[in-house]
Amino acid sequence: MSMSGSAVELPVTTEATGAEAPLTSRQLKRQLRLQEAKTKLSSPWASGLAILLAILWTIPTFGLFVTSFRPASDIVSSGWWTFFANPGVTFENYENAWSGNGGLSAFFLNSFVITLPAVIIPISLALLAAYAFAWIEFPFRGVLFVAVFALQIVPIQVTLIPLQTIFVNFGLQNSFWPVWISHTIFGLPLAIFLLHNFMKEVPASIVEAARVDGAGHVKIFFVVLLPLLVPAIAAFAIFQFLWVWNDLLVAIVFAPSPNLKPITAAIAELSGTRGSQWELLSAGAFIAIVVPLAVFLGLQRYFVRGLLAGGVKG
Amino acid sequence: MDWFLNPTSVSDKLIVMVVAIVLFVAIMALILWLIDRPNVPNWLVVAGFLGPVTIALVVGLFYPAAGTVWRSFQVSQAAVGPDGKPVINPNTGQKTSELVFSFANYDKVFTDPSFQKVLLNTVWWVILVPVVATVFGLIYAVLVDRTRGEKLAKALVFLPMAISMVGASIIWKFMYEYRQEGAPQIGLLNQVLVWLGLDPYQFIITEPWNTFFLIVVMIWIQAGFAMTVLSAAIKSVPDDIVEAAQIDGATGFKLFRKVTVPTIRPAVVVVITTIAMGSLKAFDIVRTMTGGNFGTSVVANEFYTQTFRQGEQGVGIGAALAVILFVIIIPVIVYNVRQMRLSEEMR
Numbered sequence: 001m002s003m004s005g006s007a008v009e010l011p012v013t014t015e016a017t018g019a020e021a022p023l024t025s026r027q028l029k030r031q032l033r034l035q036e037a038k039t040k041l042s043s044p045w046a047s048g049l050a051i052l053l054a055i056l057w058t059i060p061t062f063g064l065f066v067t068s069f070r071p072a073s074d075i076v077s078s079g080w081w082t083f084f085a086n087p088g089v090t091f092e093n094y095e096n097a098w099s100g101n102g103g104l105s106a107f108f109l110n111s112f113v114i115t116l117p118a119v120i121i122p123i124s125l126a127l128l129a130a131y132a133f134a135w136i137e138f139p140f141r142g143v144l145f146v147a148v149f150a151l152q153i154v155p156i157q158v159t160l161i162p163l164q165t166i167f168v169n170f171g172l173q174n175s176f177w178p179v180w181i182s183h184t185i186f187g188l189p190l191a192i193f194l195l196h197n198f199m200k201e202v203p204a205s206i207v208e209a210a211r212v213d214g215a216g217h218v219k220i221f222f223v224v225l226l227p228l229l230v231p232a233i234a235a236f237a238i239f240q241f242l243w244v245w246n247d248l249l250v251a252i253v254f255a256p257s258p259n260l261k262p263i264t265a266a267i268a269e270l271s272g273t274r275g276s277q278w279e280l281l282s283a284g285a286f287i288a289i290v291v292p293l294a295v296f297l298g299l300q301r302y303f304v305r306g307l308l309a310g311g312v313k314g
Numbered sequence: 315m316d317w318f319l320n321p322t323s324v325s326d327k328l329i330v331m332v333v334a335i336v337l338f339v340a341i342m343a344l345i346l347w348l349i350d351r352p353n354v355p356n357w358l359v360v361a362g363f364l365g366p367v368t369i370a371l372v373v374g375l376f377y378p379a380a381g382t383v384w385r386s387f388q389v390s391q392a393a394v395g396p397d398g399k400p401v402i403n404p405n406t407g408q409k410t411s412e413l414v415f416s417f418a419n420y421d422k423v424f425t426d427p428s429f430q431k432v433l434l435n436t437v438w439w440v441i442l443v444p445v446v447a448t449v450f451g452l453i454y455a456v457l458v459d460r461t462r463g464e465k466l467a468k469a470l471v472f473l474p475m476a477i478s479m480v481g482a483s484i485i486w487k488f489m490y491e492y493r494q495e496g497a498p499q500i501g502l503l504n505q506v507l508v509w510l511g512l513d514p515y516q517f518i519i520t521e522p523w524n525t526f527f528l529i530v531v532m533i534w535i536q537a538g539f540a541m542t543v544l545s546a547a548i549k550s551v552p553d554d555i556v557e558a559a560q561i562d563g564a565t566g567f568k569l570f571r572k573v574t575v576p577t578i579r580p581a582v583v584v585v586i587t588t589i590a591m592g593s594l595k596a597f598d599i600v601r602t603m604t605g606g607n608f609g610t611s612v613v614a615n616e617f618y619t620q621t622f623r624q625g626e627q628g629v630g631i632g633a634a635l636a637v638i639l640f641v642i643i644i645p646v647i648v649y650n651v652r653q654m655r656l657s658e659e660m661r
Contacts, residue, residue, distance in 0.1 A: 046457050047457075047461065049457060050454065050457040050458050050461070050467060051467075053450075053454055053457075053471070054467050054470045054471060057470055057471045057473075057474070057534065057537070058470050058473070059502065060485045060486055060488075060489050060502075060534070061473065061474070061477070061485055063485075063488065063489065063502055064484070064485045064488050067488065075500065076500065077498060078498050078500070079498065079499060079500050079501075079502065079505050080500070080502075081502065081505070109324060109327060110327070113327045113328065113330075113331045116331060116335070117331060117334045117335050117338070120335055120338075121334075121335070121338050124338070124339075124342060125342075125366055125367050125370065126367070128342070128362075128363045128364070128366070128367070129363060129364050129367040131363060132360055132363035132364045133364075136356070136359060136360055136363065137356075138356060138357065138360045144364075148367075148371065151371055151375050151376070152647070153640070153643050153644060153647045154375050154376075154379050154640065155594075155595050155636065155639045155640055155643060156595075157595070157614065157617050157618075157635075157636040157639055158378065158379045158382045158383075158636040158637065158639070158640050159374065159375055159378035159379055159382065160378075160621070160636075161378075161381075161382060161385065161621060161629060161632070161633065162377065162378035162381035162382060162385075163374065163378050166373070166378075171319075172319070174319075174320065175318075175319040175320060176321075176327075176330060176331070176334070177319070177334075180334060181374070182374070184370065185370050185371065185374030185375055186375075188367060188370060188371060189371070189375075192367065216350055216351075216352070216359075217349075217350075217359050217363070218346050218349065218350035219350070242476060245478070246477075246478030246479065246480070246481075247478075248478070248479070248480055248597075248598045248601065248602075249597060249598070249618070252618075253618075253622065259320070259321075259322055264478050264480045264481075267480050267481070267484065268480045268483075268598070268601065268602045271480075271483070271484055271487065271602050271603075272602075272605060275487070278488060278491075278500070281484055281488075282484075282488070285481050285484040285485065288478065288480070288481055289476075289477050289478070289481045292476045292477065292478065293473075293476055293477070295476070296473070296475075296476035297469075300469070303476075304542060308542070308543060308546055
C-alpha cells in the first residue's frame with residue numbers, strides 16, 4: 001500500500017503558482033481544472049452539504065463549551081443557544097471545578113504523573129526491540145516478530161485480573177506502578193510493529209557503512225538510527241500520550257483510589273454522582289479535554305502521519 | 315518507602331515519577347553498556363535489545379491471557395472434603411470454596427436473557443459504528459477534497475478523535491439532556507423537538523432506542539478517523555487511472571463509483587475493521603452515559619461490571635466475556651492482515 005503520511009498534506013494548489021508559470025503550463029492547468037470539475041462531485045449543493053455536516057459535527061462540543069462559561073443559574077433556566085441573545089460570562093465554573101468542590105487539580109496532576117512515564121518507557125523499549133528485529137540477524141527472528149505482531153489482538157480486558165494478581169503478589173497494588181507497567185505492556189506490540197516498519201525504511205547502505213567503520217549495534221542504534229527516527233517517534237509518542245491521557249479502563253482498575261485517580265476517571269465519576277450539575281461537568285470536561293486538544297492542534301501533522309501508519313498499515 | 319508506593323503530596327508524586335523514569339533509563343543503560351563491547355556473542359546482544367520486551371510481553375500479556383481463558387472455564391463452588399462434608403477453614407470457620415472446571419459461565423452468557431441483550435447490543439455497535447462512520451467519512455472526504463478550506467473542514471470533523479470518550483460522552487449527555495414538558499429545555503435535541511411541536515424525549519433512558527443514541531456518540535468520534543484515512547487514499551488514486559476512465563466517458567458519480575471506490579477498497583477494509591475492533595472494546599461511553607443501565611450494556615462494559623462489581627461469581631463470567639471479545643476479534647484481524655498482504659502483493 002503506497003499511502004504515506006505525506007499524501008495527506010498534498011492539497012492541489014493550482015492557483016498559487018499560476019502567475020509566473022509559462023503559457024503552456026497555464027493552459028495545462030486550465031485543462032486540469034476543467035477535468036477536475038468533471039471528476040468531482042463539486043457543486044454549490046456539495047459545498048453546502050459539507051458546511052452543514054461540519055457545523056453538525058461541531059455543535060455538540062461548542063454547546064458544552066459555551067455552557068462552561070455561563071452562570072449556573074442561567075444554565076438551568078435556559079438553553080446555551082440563548083447565550084447569544086442574553087450573554088453572561090463567568091469563570092466561576094472553572095474555578096469551582098479546578099479547586100472548589102470539583103477539586104480536579106489533584107486529578108490533573110495524577111494524569112500528568114501517570115502519562116509521562118507511560119509514554120517514555122514503552123517507546124524506549126519498543127525502539128530497542130524494533131532495532132533488533134530490523135537490523136540484528138538471529139534465529140527465529142521472523143517467527144518472533146509475527147508473535148509480537150499477533151499479541152496486538154489481545155484485548156486488555158483479557159489480561160486485567162491475572163495482572164492484578166501479579167501486582168498484588170509484588171505488593172505494588174494501589175500505587176502508580178501498576179498503571180505505568182500495564183500501559184507500557186499494552187502499548188508495546190503496536191509500538192514495536194510501527195517503529196520496526198520505520199526502521200526498515202532506513203537504507204541498508206547507511207547501516208552497513210557504519211558497521212564497516214567498526215560501530216557496534218549499540219552505537220549504530222544511537223548514532224545512526226535514532227536521529228533518523230525522530231518524526232516516527234513523535235508520531236507514536238502523540239498516540240501513546242492521547243491513549244494514556246484519555247484512558248478510563250486501566251485507570252479505574254489499577255488506580256481506583258482518589259490519591260491516584262487520573263482526570264478522566266474523576267470526570268466519569270462526576271458524571272455519575274453529579275450528573276445534573278452542568279456548571280461543574282461542563283467546565284470539568286473542558287479541563288480534561290484541553291491538554292489532548294492542545295496536543296492535537298499543535299502537532300496535527302505528526303498525529304495524522306501516525307494515524308495513517310497505524311491505521312493503514314495495520 | 316511510603317513515598318515510593320503511596321505518594322500523597324504534589325512533590326512526592328513528581329519525585330516518584332522522575333524516579334520511575336530514571337530507574338528505567340539506568341537499567342536500560344546498564345544493559346546496553348554491558349553488551350556494547352567487542353567480542354560479546356551475538357545472542358547476548360539480542361538478549362540485551364529484546365530481553366526486557368520479551369519478559370514484559372510474556373508476563374504481562376501472554377500469561378494473563380492464558381490465565382483468563384483458563385479461568386473462564388471455572389466456577390467457584392463450596393469445597394467438599396473426602397467425607398462428603400463441606401471443608402471448613404480452621405482459621406476463619408467459614409466454608410472454603412474451590413474452582414472446578416465447568417462450561418457454566420459460557421452457558422449463562424449465551425442463554426440468560428439479560429446477557430443475550432448485552433450480546434445483541436454489542437452486535438449493533440460492531441455493525442452500525444463502522445458502517446455509518448465509514449460511509450460518512452467517505453462522503454465527507456469526497457465533498458471537501460480539493461476545496462478551499464479543506465484543512466479546517468477536516469480538522470472540525472477530526473477533533474472528536476482527540477477528545478476522550480469520557481469527554482465525548484459528557485458532551486453528548488448534554489445534547490440529550492431532558493426536562494419535563496413545559497420546562498425550559500437545556501439539551502439542544504429536546505429543544506429541537508419542542509420547536510417542531512413534539513414532546514421532549516428521554517433519549518438516554520427510553521428503551522430500546524437508547525442504545526442507538528449511544529452508538530451515535532461513537533460514530534461521531536470515529537467518523538474523523540475514517541475521513542482522514544480515506545481522504546489520503548482518495549488523494550493517492552493514480553491520475554492515469556482517472557484519466558483513462560474519463561476518456562472512456564466516466565464522469566461525476568459514475569467515476570467515483572467505478573474507479574475511486576474500487577481503488578481505495580483496501581483502505582476502506584482497514585478502516586471498517588479498525589473501527590469495528592474499537593467499537594467492540596469501547597466501554598467508556600456506556601460506562602459514562604448509562605453505567606450499563608436501561609438495557610444499554612455491551613460486552614466490554616458487562617465485563618467490567620461482572621469482574622469488579624459482582625464478587626467471586628462474576629469473575630468467571632467476566633473472564634468468559636473477555637474471551638468472547640478475544641474470539642470475535644481474531645477473525646477480524648486475520649482478515650485485515652490478509653487484505654494487507656494481498657494489496658502489498660498487487661503493488
